[in-house]
Amino acid sequence: MAGEHTQETTELLQALIRNQCVNDGTPDSGNETRNSDLLRTYLEGAGVEIQTFTSRPGRDSMIARIEGTDPDAPTLCLMGHTDVVPVSPDGWSQDPFGGELLTGTGHLGQPITEVWGRGAIDMLNLTASMAVAFKELARSNWKPKGTLLYYGVADEEAGGVWGAKWMVDNHWDSFLGHNGRLDYVLTEMGGWPHGGGEKVGITVGEKGIAWRRLRVKGTPGHGSMPYGTDNAVVKAAEVVSRLAKYRPAARLDELWAARIGASSLPEHLKAALLDPARIEATLSELNPGTAKLFHACTHTTFSPNVVHGGVKTNVIPDTVEIDVDIRTLPGVTNDDVDGYLREALGELADEVEVSRIFGDEATSSSARTPMWDILTRRTQVVYPDAELLPELIVGATDSRFFRGKGTVAYGTGLYAPSVSFEQFATRFHGHDERIDIESLGLCTDYWLGIAGDLLG
Ligand SMILES: [Zn+2]
Numbered sequence: 001m002a003g004e005h006t007q008e009t010t011e012l013l014q015a016l017i018r019n020q021c022v023n024d025g026t027p028d029s030g031n032e033t034r035n036s037d038l039l040r041t042y043l044e045g046a047g048v049e050i051q052t053f054t055s056r057p058g059r060d061s062m063i064a065r066i067e068g069t070d071p072d073a074p075t076l077c078l079m080g081h082t083d084v085v086p087v088s089p090d091g092w093s094q095d096p097f098g099g100e101l102l103t104g105t106g107h108l109g110q111p112i113t114e115v116w117g118r119g120a121i122d123m124l125n126l127t128a129s130m131a132v133a134f135k136e137l138a139r140s141n142w143k144p145k146g147t148l149l150y151y152g153v154a155d156e157e158a159g160g161v162w163g164a165k166w167m168v169d170n171h172w173d174s175f176l177g178h179n180g181r182l183d184y185v186l187t188e189m190g191g192w193p194h195g196g197g198e199k200v201g202i203t204v205g206e207k208g209i210a211w212r213r214l215r216v217k218g219t220p221g222h223g224s225m226p227y228g229t230d231n232a233v234v235k236a237a238e239v240v241s242r243l244a245k246y247r248p249a250a251r252l253d254e255l256w257a258a259r260i261g262a263s264s265l266p267e268h269l270k271a272a273l274l275d276p277a278r279i280e281a282t283l284s285e286l287n288p289g290t291a292k293l294f295h296a297c298t299h300t301t302f303s304p305n306v307v308h309g310g311v312k313t314n315v316i317p318d319t320v321e322i323d324v325d326i327r328t329l330p331g332v333t334n335d336d337v338d339g340y341l342r343e344a345l346g347e348l349a350d351e352v353e354v355s356r357i358f359g360d361e362a363t364s365s366s367a368r369t370p371m372w373d374i375l376t377r378r379t380q381v382v383y384p385d386a387e388l389l390p391e392l393i394v395g396a397t398d399s400r401f402f403r404g405k406g407t408v409a410y411g412t413g414l415y416a417p418s419v420s421f422e423q424f425a426t427r428f429h430g431h432d433e434r435i436d437i438e439s440l441g442l443c444t445d446y447w448l449g450i451a452g453d454l455l456g
Helices: 006-018 033-043 124-139 164-170 232-245 254-262 267-273 279-283 288-298 334-351 370-379 399-403 421-427 437-455
Strands: 049-054 060-066 076-081 101-105 111-116 148-153 184-187 199-206 208-217 301-309 319-328 352-360 387-393 408-411 434-436
Touching: 006 033, 006 111, 006 124, 006 437, 033 049, 033 060, 033 124, 033 148, 060 124, 076 124, 076 437, 101 434, 111 437, 124 148, 124 437, 164 399, 184 399, 184 437, 199 254, 199 370, 199 399, 208 232, 208 334, 232 301, 232 319, 232 334, 254 267, 254 288, 254 387, 267 279, 279 288, 319 334, 334 352, 370 387, 370 408, 370 437, 399 408, 434 437
Parallel strands: 076 148, 076 184, 184 408, 199 387
Antiparallel strands: 049 060, 060 148, 101 111, 111 434, 199 408, 208 319, 208 352, 301 319
16 A cells, blocks of 8 residues: 555654764764664564674664575665764754654645655655665565665765775675675665656766865065066966866766656757767756756866965965866776876976875766666656656765675665655755655655565
């Protein structure tokens, strides 16, 4: 029966919100052990095996498992992070950690019931609905062919150092099913209907990060006599300007073709956006929001964002440091990035020392999998004509650690038509975060259906 689990998912979500597992990026924040214990207690007694992992005191993660029986059947992990980002309470019209249930208004003006609080859409809603689906399967004494895992993970919001990254590095075996593999991970950042629900986006890839520090060298001297001097700030200004103008060629891969092919843009625009010779000119004709996103999806991007240099007003500076936020497409390596920088700087490259300050390669999963067909079918329960749109996101989630191990990872979910994608978008890490309870019920049924279809 549709919506049968709505109340149970709602209550679990309220409890997860009230635990206030706020991750501010410092190692002792988060306190996800509170949510890990809550999930453990919730799932215990349903006859499942549960393991807890302590990467650091207070930062537990947990895995629950229903073991499969057929060595040829796949393994699926439902992964939900248990931490949330901080709030600015002044911007909220309700208690951000109250988990209150209130009547609101959908995008067509209809009354809806919503759970309020930090994490309501990112992503305690999914973490709760996955747990309820998992428990329902366990208590029905389900004996699947393939293994089902439920993973409640800490520290997603600060890069997974004490969560998924640590687990994949130190406890990879815990994710392997009866077939010795982890075939699929399903997690956040997808499933919102576009337009009237003819298209539903699923995240299949994430751009990489290749931050660089450029140290521009000059010769010190007295500021009263600048003629003919080698001033590092002047040189750095030229470096910044070259970086801002630099455009490595667009890369129009299979993912881009699928995204544009499935979009509702007019045919002549689609053709132009798929043509390497015309895409740059076409981007400038789109509305600024779409242009920015489409540019980021098809280019490795360079944004010089921090500059430090100079010591005193009367001293010609000999050093300026420029930090550049570089985001890479799937397949672009660190060496490629260094090559791009040399190309951007031209003859100035010899006067700039480049160091790597942070990096994480881009990742992507194929959209041609049996799971894709299952997601399509299960989405069509709510949006009968929906086609799934494979999407690349420009941010990062825990999926990247699993893709790095060869696992297919998708960002997905299922949401009621009563709230628009635009409404959801403003609530991510924003004020007044909330979720309608109808979506909580739909999501729970979605995971139940997927697990049943895939694992048998
Ligand atoms: Zn999230």
